[in-house]
Amino acid sequence: MVEAVAQATPWQVSFRAGDHEGSADTRKNGVGGSAGMRPHELLEAALATCMTISARMALADLGVTDAEVSVQVHVEREESATRFRYRLALGPALEAHRPAVMERIECSPVRSTLSKPLTFEPA
Structure with a gap:
């Protein structure tokens, strides 16, 4: 589970999944950053x-370690x-x-x- 919390700066959000943290932001109508x-x-990052x-x-x-991918x-x-x-980008040898x-x-x-039908429900 991921929890996102709005920050004081407009449109900034911090999020946490267990011990891991990150931040997200956007800019809309000249506000945000x-x-x-x-x-x-x-x-995109989740899929990539x-x-x-x-x-x-x-x-x-296939027995390939330390692959350039x-x-x-x-x-x-x-x-x-x-x-x-x-x-997909692979090293030439691959x-x-x-x-x-x-x-x-x-x-x-x-x-x-993401390929399955999606539903959104409040918990």
Whole structure:
């Protein structure tokens, strides 16, 4: 569970998950700042980090350790749909493993979660 708490500075929020803390911020109509990632960037970060971990796990299963791998994610918010575009970057020596790694990141836990119908309910 993550708890977010509004800060005194407009639109700044601190959040905590267990012993880990972070901050988020946004700017709207000239108010706010850039003290942390914007909320949609946190969503992109959740997917990108999960896919990167999944890619590393796939490569480890193939016997590749200390792999050069990264994933970039960009969310596009449209009227009728939300689209997540992602790009897997592998070191040149790892390109032969791209199909296996892509298969693994396409079923990563956060992607699987975001692919299901979502509901929002107060606790």
